[in-house]
Amino acid sequence: MKNKWTLWALAAVLAMGFAAAEKVHIMWSGAITGPTSDAGKYYAQGIEDYCSWANDTGYVAGVEFVCETRDDQYNNANTLRNFEEAVDRGDPVFLGYSTGGTLQLKPLVQEVGVPFIPASYHIGNIDPPDNDYIFLPIASYSEQVIAVLEYIAKVSPGAKVAMAIHPSPFGRAPVEDAKKAAQDLGIEIVEVQEMAKGLDYTATLKRFENKGVDYIVYQNVAGPVANMIKDAKRLGLKIKHAGAHYAGGPDLLRLAGDAAEGFLWVTAYYMPHEDNAAAKFVKELGAKYGRPADTIESVHYPSGMLAAGIAIEAIKEAKDAGKKISAQSVYQALLQMNWPNKLAVGPVTYSKDDHVGVDQLRVLEAKNGTFEPVTEPFSSALFRKVHYGK
Amino acid sequence: MRNPWTRTGNYKTSYAQDTTIFATYSEQASLVVFLIGMLVLPRFLSRGDMQILDLILIYALAVLGLNIITGYAGLINIGHAAFLGVGAYTAALVAPYLPFWLVLPVAGLVAAVAGAVVGIPALRIKHLYLAIATLAFQLIFEWAVGHSPALEQGGAMAMPRVVFLGYKVGFKNHHYFWYYVTFVVLVIMAFGFRNLLRTRFGRSLVAVRDNDRAADAMGMDPGRTKVFAFALGAFYAGVAGALYAYWSRAVVIEDYSLMISIKFLAMAIVGGLGTLVGSFFGPAFLELLDINMETFSYWIKEIYNPPGVDVGSAIRPLAFGLAIVLFLIFEPRGLANWWRLLRSYFRNWPFKY
Numbered sequence A: 001m002k003n004k005w006t007l008w009a010l011a012a013v014l015a016m017g018f019a020a021a022e023k024v025h026i027m028w029s030g031a032i033t034g035p036t037s038d039a040g041k042y043y044a045q046g047i048e049d050y051c052s053w054a055n056d057t058g059y060v061a062g063v064e065f066v067c068e069t070r071d072d073q074y075n076n077a078n079t080l081r082n083f084e085e086a087v088d089r090g091d092p093v094f095l096g097y098s099t100g101g102t103l104q105l106k107p108l109v110q111e112v113g114v115p116f117i118p119a120s121y122h123i124g125n126i127d128p129p130d131n132d133y134i135f136l137p138i139a140s141y142s143e144q145v146i147a148v149l150e151y152i153a154k155v156s157p158g159a160k161v162a163m164a165i166h167p168s169p170f171g172r173a174p175v176e177d178a179k180k181a182a183q184d185l186g187i188e189i190v191e192v193q194e195m196a197k198g199l200d201y202t203a204t205l206k207r208f209e210n211k212g213v214d215y216i217v218y219q220n221v222a223g224p225v226a227n228m229i230k231d232a233k234r235l236g237l238k239i240k241h242a243g244a245h246y247a248g249g250p251d252l253l254r255l256a257g258d259a260a261e262g263f264l265w266v267t268a269y270y271m272p273h274e275d276n277a278a279a280k281f282v283k284e285l286g287a288k289y290g291r292p293a294d295t296i297e298s299v300h301y302p303s304g305m306l307a308a309g310i311a312i313e314a315i316k317e318a319k320d321a322g323k324k325i326s327a328q329s330v331y332q333a334l335l336q337m338n339w340p341n342k343l344a345v346g347p348v349t350y351s352k353d354d355h356v357g358v359d360q361l362r363v364l365e366a367k368n369g370t371f372e373p374v375t376e377p378f379s380s381a382l383f384r385k386v387h388y389g390k
Numbered sequence B: 001m002r003n004p005w006t007r008t009g010n011y012k013t014s015y016a017q018d019t020t021i022f023a024t025y026s027e028q029a030s031l032v033v034f035l036i037g038m039l040v041l042p043r044f045l046s047r048g049d050m051q052i053l054d055l056i057l058i059y060a061l062a063v064l065g066l067n068i069i070t071g072y073a074g075l076i077n078i079g080h081a082a083f084l085g086v087g088a089y090t091a092a093l094v095a096p097y098l099p100f101w102l103v104l105p106v107a108g109l110v111a112a113v114a115g116a117v118v119g120i121p122a123l124r125i126k127h128l129y130l131a132i133a134t135l136a137f138q139l140i141f142e143w144a145v146g147h148s149p150a151l152e153q154g155g156a157m158a159m160p161r162v163v164f165l166g167y168k169v170g171f172k173n174h175h176y177f178w179y180y181v182t183f184v185v186l187v188i189m190a191f192g193f194r195n196l197l198r199t200r201f202g203r204s205l206v207a208v209r210d211n212d213r214a215a216d217a218m219g220m221d222p223g224r225t226k227v228f229a230f231a232l233g234a235f236y237a238g239v240a241g242a243l244y245a246y247w248s249r250a251v252v253i254e255d256y257s258l259m260i261s262i263k264f265l266a267m268a269i270v271g272g273l274g275t276l277v278g279s280f281f282g283p284a285f286l287e288l289l290d291i292n293m294e295t296f297s298y299w300i301k302e303i304y305n306p307p308g309v310d311v312g313s314a315i316r317p318l319a320f321g322l323a324i325v326l327f328l329i330f331e332p333r334g335l336a337n338w339w340r341l342l343r344s345y346f347r348n349w350p351f352k353y
Helices: A002-018 A037-056 A076-089 A099-112 A141-155 A175-185 A202-210 A222-234 A250-260 A277-288 A293-297 A300-320 A327-335 A383-388 B025-044 B047-072 B080-094 B100-123 B128-146 B149-154 B174-196 B200-210 B212-217 B222-248 B258-271 B276-303 B311-330 B335-348
Strands: A022-030 A063-071 A136-138 A160-165 A188-194 A215-219 A240-243 A264-267 A356-358 A362-367 A370-373
Touching: A022 A037, A022 A076, A022 A300, A037 A063, A037 A277, A037 A300, A063 A076, A063 A300, A063 B276, A076 A099, A076 B047, A076 B222, A136 A300, A141 A160, A141 A175, A141 A215, A141 A240, A141 A264, A141 A362, A141 A383, A160 A175, A175 A188, A175 A383, A188 A202, A202 A222, A215 A222, A222 A240, A222 A250, A250 A362, A250 A370, A277 A293, A277 A300, A293 A300, A300 A327, A300 A356, B025 B174, B047 B080, B047 B174, B047 B200, B047 B222, B047 B258, B047 B276, B080 B100, B080 B128, B080 B149, B080 B222, B080 B258, B100 B128, B100 B222, B128 B149, B128 B258, B174 B200, B174 B222, B174 B276, B200 B212, B200 B222, B212 B222, B258 B276, B258 B311, B258 B335, B276 B311, B276 B335
Parallel strands: A022 A063, A136 A356, A160 A188, A160 A215, A215 A240, A240 A264
Antiparallel strands: A264 A362, A362 A370
16 A cells, blocks of 8 residues: 555656646847947846746746847847747747847748847837837837937927937937927927947037037947047037937946936836835846846846846746747737836836837936936827827 | 879870869769759758858858959958948849849849949059958948938848749748759859959959069050959859848848958958858858857856856857967968868879879
């Protein structure tokens, strides 16, 4: 009799072994080296740590996540190779990175029907055609720029604004929408300047000054923005500076020092120095997985976490609904998602017609070496009107 | 007596014999075996492997073009990716209206016109100055695309899906289909490359490279020869660009940037400047090096990943740079020279003389 129970116990243990957690692969392809790797390396670490946290806490019962962060070196051919490998393996969702890589993959993403969550918040990623399977984690650059213009119009009615943009689709995307919004807001966009990879912006800034520019709005990455605002400080200009997600953040403070004081930055992410659940969560994870201070301080670390979080949440919802985890079930879960996440200022919500996760944004201002919120979370009033005519 | 199957000595008695493509029947036979091997190769490779192989073949075509400009004519070209881009954007514009087999030569011809225009400064300048002129073309190309609404300002221009003789190309067969297309194009254009030196234009290229004043004195026109080199090299790049556009399914400016131009130069140097086989070895070596280094870097990350220092990720760019430096120092004639030495060894083995 005793042997019988031993056999039953052994069979139960074996059965548990066979019913071990289902392994679900999630791949991220982005720049850990090469251009924009200053953001990519932290973004990758955010993904890795969120996955580890989901596994360690058993966040999705019966699922073990195998998250791979691939360094595509900002090379579209590498991104393509990584994406196709993920599709061949049957990954239910893919995490992307650059604007160019995402735009290039759009037709293929549409063809294979695998949900794709990029780190690029370029509106073209989710504009038609081939836009069914791409989901932005937070509001687009276009919406961010219009949100900051709305803030400028509120605090400085009739202000003259210059835009300093990255010479790429990433940089140019918000320009037309911003011009339309400026008309509605009663402010004037006097010039749009593409920023070369120069180290001295004296001529540009003096021209802005001569045109009576009150604000420069940046759609760029932190490096060139830091150079320009340092030059503006050196020249003693009174022009104020503002920028979209990748233009600002702790990276800008590190690069520009006290020249960043007063910089207005629009993003959907909470800051690690804030006293809230998001900051606590980010710090805890950073400490748990041995990340250095610069990782924990970077806004790209929680950005990576949110991207991984959206993917994992969609998998959880598909699993909870009793569906087999696949690209289609995760896609359906994403379309119905309403996730009150900890990392950003609003819930991640999607629908068939809305592929923007967090619709809310905040304007933060650089004060004494940190970014402090100067607005409550809000949604841009004009973006949908100027971009979609709604 | 000359053995038609093996080359046991130099028995050539005429200029025509000296310029034959194949010295022996065994060389012809080995080429036929190689071509058959390449045709059946996809049966043994996965879709992922095919993707890499396709990329190597497309890059090989581009490097053939660079070898005409830089290898044969000795004109440093830092804007080769822009020629590729001209071909790719041409393909994106005409592909909705033309079958792909017509898109490829059209893209090549448009790139050739661009090449001839870029080559015009070569009538008056050379060396470093010409290199800067090609760099200028690269930058002008990127700027022009970036400011052209018709070209999506450098954003993606999707390529149409191809149907060929009722065969619809989709996700599963994409890389297999483009492998065969690229392979056929490459074989044709590689024969063109090989035959180039047998023509008076080809010999002019080399003569101008070696000493343009002497070439001028011998009745050649160095300026026209250089423009011709740019046009022909750009034609190869344009065709490669169109193939790349189809292969990657969309045209995006980042694929034709200065970094890619530098990568092509690295491929030409590592393969062996001015050599046919080097144009294959260079892209294959650097692409496979990168992929293997990627795998190696993940392995390194598994066993040694100190916080804050991404040792694994640093290995890939390090390996790329190191490979180029080591080749420049220890084997400036590239992998083609190793291939030559290997062939020489087997030609004399076992003791033909």
